[in-house]
Amino acid sequence: GAVVSQHPSRVICKSGTSVKIECRSLDFQATTMFWYRQFPKKSLMLMATSNEGSKATYEQGVEKDKFLINHASLTLSTLTVTSAHPEDSSFYICSARLAGPYNEQFFGPGTRLTVL
Protein backbone atom coordinates (compact mmCIF):
# COMPACT_ATOMS: atom_id res chain seq x y z
CA GLY A 1 0.00 0.00 0.00
CA ALA A 2 0.82 3.73 0.10
CA VAL A 3 1.79 4.06 -3.54
CA VAL A 4 2.28 7.43 -5.19
CA SER A 5 2.61 7.85 -8.93
CA GLN A 6 3.82 10.73 -11.06
CA HIS A 7 3.23 11.48 -14.71
CA PRO A 8 5.11 12.02 -16.88
CA SER A 9 8.34 10.46 -15.70
CA ARG A 10 10.34 12.49 -18.15
CA VAL A 11 9.53 15.54 -20.25
CA ILE A 12 11.52 17.67 -22.66
CA CYS A 13 10.07 21.00 -23.72
CA LYS A 14 11.04 24.20 -25.46
CA SER A 15 11.74 27.37 -23.55
CA GLY A 16 8.59 29.43 -23.03
CA THR A 17 6.16 26.53 -22.92
CA SER A 18 4.24 25.29 -19.89
CA VAL A 19 4.50 21.80 -18.46
CA LYS A 20 2.05 20.04 -16.17
CA ILE A 21 3.13 17.26 -13.81
CA GLU A 22 0.57 15.04 -12.09
CA CYS A 23 0.94 13.40 -8.69
CA ARG A 24 -1.53 10.72 -7.64
CA SER A 25 -1.96 8.73 -4.47
CA LEU A 26 -3.11 5.36 -5.81
CA ASP A 27 -4.38 3.52 -2.76
CA PHE A 28 -5.05 6.19 -0.17
CA GLN A 29 -6.52 9.64 0.10
CA ALA A 30 -4.15 12.49 0.74
CA THR A 31 -5.39 15.83 2.02
CA THR A 32 -1.82 17.07 1.93
CA MET A 33 0.75 16.62 -0.82
CA PHE A 34 4.16 18.19 -1.16
CA TRP A 35 6.24 19.23 -4.15
CA TYR A 36 10.01 19.04 -4.04
CA ARG A 37 12.80 19.91 -6.40
CA GLN A 38 16.09 18.06 -6.44
CA PHE A 39 19.29 19.08 -8.18
CA PRO A 40 21.95 16.50 -9.10
CA LYS A 41 23.66 15.05 -6.04
CA LYS A 42 21.71 17.39 -3.79
CA SER A 43 19.01 16.84 -1.23
CA LEU A 44 15.33 17.57 -1.70
CA MET A 45 14.18 21.17 -1.57
CA LEU A 46 10.57 21.69 -0.53
CA MET A 47 8.80 23.99 -2.96
CA ALA A 48 5.25 24.01 -1.66
CA THR A 49 2.61 22.27 0.40
CA SER A 50 -0.54 21.39 -1.51
CA ASN A 51 -3.77 21.15 0.45
CA GLU A 52 -6.90 19.65 -1.05
CA GLY A 53 -9.52 22.27 -1.73
CA SER A 54 -7.39 25.26 -0.75
CA LYS A 55 -4.47 27.29 -2.00
CA ALA A 56 -0.99 25.88 -1.84
CA THR A 57 1.53 27.22 0.63
CA TYR A 58 4.81 28.12 -1.03
CA GLU A 59 8.24 28.12 0.56
CA GLN A 60 10.24 31.31 0.65
CA GLY A 61 11.83 32.11 -2.68
CA VAL A 62 9.49 29.95 -4.75
CA GLU A 63 7.48 31.93 -7.29
CA LYS A 64 3.84 30.99 -7.02
CA ASP A 65 3.03 32.40 -10.46
CA LYS A 66 5.82 30.33 -11.93
CA PHE A 67 4.92 27.06 -10.25
CA LEU A 68 1.15 26.68 -10.20
CA ILE A 69 -0.20 24.02 -7.89
CA ASN A 70 -3.70 22.60 -7.93
CA HIS A 71 -5.00 19.95 -5.53
CA ALA A 72 -8.48 19.38 -6.86
CA SER A 73 -9.16 15.99 -5.33
CA LEU A 74 -7.98 13.80 -2.47
CA THR A 75 -5.85 11.73 -4.83
CA LEU A 76 -4.49 14.24 -7.32
CA SER A 77 -2.23 17.26 -7.18
CA THR A 78 -0.72 18.96 -10.22
CA LEU A 79 2.30 21.19 -10.62
CA THR A 80 2.43 23.40 -13.69
CA VAL A 81 5.72 25.02 -14.59
CA THR A 82 4.71 28.09 -16.57
CA SER A 83 6.84 29.70 -19.25
CA ALA A 84 9.61 27.24 -18.57
CA HIS A 85 13.23 28.26 -18.96
CA PRO A 86 16.41 26.16 -18.98
CA GLU A 87 17.06 27.01 -15.33
CA ASP A 88 13.81 25.24 -14.47
CA SER A 89 15.34 21.97 -15.65
CA SER A 90 15.39 19.69 -12.63
CA PHE A 91 14.02 16.57 -10.99
CA TYR A 92 10.60 17.28 -9.48
CA ILE A 93 9.26 14.89 -6.85
CA CYS A 94 5.93 14.87 -5.07
CA SER A 95 4.95 13.20 -1.83
CA ALA A 96 1.60 12.46 -0.23
CA ARG A 97 0.83 12.36 3.46
CA LEU A 98 -0.88 9.26 4.77
CA ALA A 99 -3.11 10.57 7.53
CA GLY A 100 -2.85 8.58 10.72
CA PRO A 101 -0.86 8.35 13.93
CA TYR A 102 2.45 8.88 12.14
CA ASN A 103 1.51 10.91 9.05
CA GLU A 104 4.21 9.33 6.92
CA GLN A 105 5.06 10.88 3.58
CA PHE A 106 5.30 8.58 0.59
CA PHE A 107 7.10 9.81 -2.48
CA GLY A 108 6.41 9.50 -6.16
CA PRO A 109 9.07 8.29 -8.59
CA GLY A 110 9.88 11.81 -9.77
CA THR A 111 9.67 13.71 -13.05
CA ARG A 112 12.77 14.75 -14.94
CA LEU A 113 12.14 18.07 -16.70
CA THR A 114 14.52 19.30 -19.37
CA VAL A 115 13.89 22.72 -20.89
CA LEU A 116 15.73 23.40 -24.11
Added chain:
Amino acid sequence: QKEVEQDPGPLSVPEGAIVSLNCTYSNSAFQYFMWYRQYSRKGPELLMYTYSSGNKEDGRFTAQVDKSSKYISLFIRDSQPSDSATYLCALRGGSNYKLTFGKGTLLTVNP
Protein backbone atom coordinates in the same frame (compact mmCIF):
# COMPACT_ATOMS: atom_id res chain seq x y z
CA GLN B 1 24.63 25.85 11.81
CA LYS B 2 22.30 23.90 9.57
CA GLU B 3 19.26 22.30 11.12
CA VAL B 4 20.28 18.81 10.01
CA GLU B 5 23.82 17.67 9.33
CA GLN B 6 24.56 14.48 7.43
CA ASP B 7 27.91 13.35 6.09
CA PRO B 8 27.44 13.06 2.31
CA GLY B 9 30.11 10.39 1.98
CA PRO B 10 30.60 8.67 -0.35
CA LEU B 11 30.78 5.53 1.74
CA SER B 12 32.06 2.32 0.18
CA VAL B 13 31.90 -1.02 2.01
CA PRO B 14 32.32 -4.70 1.10
CA GLU B 15 29.31 -6.96 0.91
CA GLY B 16 28.32 -8.29 4.32
CA ALA B 17 29.65 -5.31 6.24
CA ILE B 18 27.71 -3.44 8.89
CA VAL B 19 26.95 0.08 7.74
CA SER B 20 26.38 3.00 10.09
CA LEU B 21 24.74 6.17 8.79
CA ASN B 22 24.21 9.20 10.99
CA CYS B 23 22.59 12.59 11.25
CA THR B 24 22.79 15.27 13.88
CA TYR B 25 20.29 18.03 14.39
CA SER B 26 20.07 21.25 16.32
CA ASN B 27 16.35 21.90 16.71
CA SER B 28 14.88 20.16 19.74
CA ALA B 29 11.39 20.66 18.26
CA PHE B 30 11.97 17.71 15.92
CA GLN B 31 9.92 14.79 17.20
CA TYR B 32 9.65 12.37 14.29
CA PHE B 33 12.63 10.79 12.59
CA MET B 34 12.71 8.98 9.29
CA TRP B 35 15.18 7.32 7.00
CA TYR B 36 14.61 7.22 3.26
CA ARG B 37 16.50 5.30 0.61
CA GLN B 38 16.82 6.84 -2.83
CA TYR B 39 18.11 5.00 -5.85
CA SER B 40 19.55 7.05 -8.69
CA ARG B 41 16.86 8.95 -10.60
CA LYS B 42 14.07 7.58 -8.42
CA GLY B 43 11.90 8.98 -5.67
CA PRO B 44 12.83 8.38 -2.01
CA GLU B 45 11.47 5.22 -0.38
CA LEU B 46 10.54 5.26 3.31
CA LEU B 47 12.65 2.74 5.23
CA MET B 48 12.22 3.51 8.89
CA TYR B 49 10.06 5.80 11.01
CA THR B 50 10.70 6.44 14.69
CA TYR B 51 9.23 8.73 17.25
CA SER B 52 10.90 8.19 20.58
CA SER B 53 14.47 7.71 21.71
CA GLY B 54 15.70 4.16 21.45
CA ASN B 55 16.04 1.50 18.81
CA LYS B 56 13.66 0.21 16.17
CA GLU B 57 14.49 -2.84 14.14
CA ASP B 58 13.10 -4.02 10.80
CA GLY B 59 14.91 -6.92 9.22
CA ARG B 60 18.49 -5.91 8.50
CA PHE B 61 17.80 -2.28 9.38
CA THR B 62 17.96 -0.68 12.82
CA ALA B 63 17.09 2.94 13.46
CA GLN B 64 18.41 4.56 16.60
CA VAL B 65 17.39 7.89 18.09
CA ASP B 66 19.11 9.73 20.91
CA LYS B 67 17.11 12.88 21.57
CA SER B 68 19.35 14.03 24.39
CA SER B 69 22.32 14.14 22.02
CA LYS B 70 20.21 15.12 18.98
CA TYR B 71 21.70 12.23 17.08
CA ILE B 72 20.03 9.62 14.88
CA SER B 73 21.52 6.57 13.21
CA LEU B 74 20.63 3.90 10.72
CA PHE B 75 22.45 0.58 10.86
CA ILE B 76 22.40 -1.90 8.00
CA ARG B 77 23.50 -5.44 8.82
CA ASP B 78 24.81 -7.91 6.26
CA SER B 79 24.86 -5.20 3.61
CA GLN B 80 24.08 -6.22 0.04
CA PRO B 81 24.97 -4.67 -3.32
CA SER B 82 21.27 -3.87 -3.69
CA ASP B 83 21.61 -1.56 -0.68
CA SER B 84 23.76 0.76 -2.80
CA ALA B 85 21.83 4.03 -2.83
CA THR B 86 21.64 7.43 -1.21
CA TYR B 87 20.25 7.39 2.32
CA LEU B 88 18.49 10.49 3.55
CA CYS B 89 17.51 11.26 7.09
CA ALA B 90 14.34 13.32 7.45
CA LEU B 91 13.03 15.01 10.57
CA ARG B 92 9.70 16.57 11.42
CA GLY B 93 8.38 18.69 14.24
CA GLY B 94 5.04 18.16 15.85
CA SER B 95 3.32 21.29 14.64
CA ASN B 96 3.31 20.67 10.89
CA TYR B 97 3.99 17.95 8.39
CA LYS B 98 6.98 19.48 6.61
CA LEU B 99 10.12 17.35 6.52
CA THR B 100 13.64 18.67 6.92
CA PHE B 101 16.10 16.49 5.06
CA GLY B 102 19.78 15.82 5.52
CA LYS B 103 21.99 16.07 2.46
CA GLY B 104 22.01 12.31 2.03
CA THR B 105 24.85 9.77 2.22
CA LEU B 106 25.82 7.90 -0.94
CA LEU B 107 26.49 4.26 -0.07
CA THR B 108 28.11 1.71 -2.33
CA VAL B 109 28.23 -1.96 -1.30
CA ASN B 110 30.82 -3.82 -3.33
CA PRO B 111 30.26 -7.52 -4.15
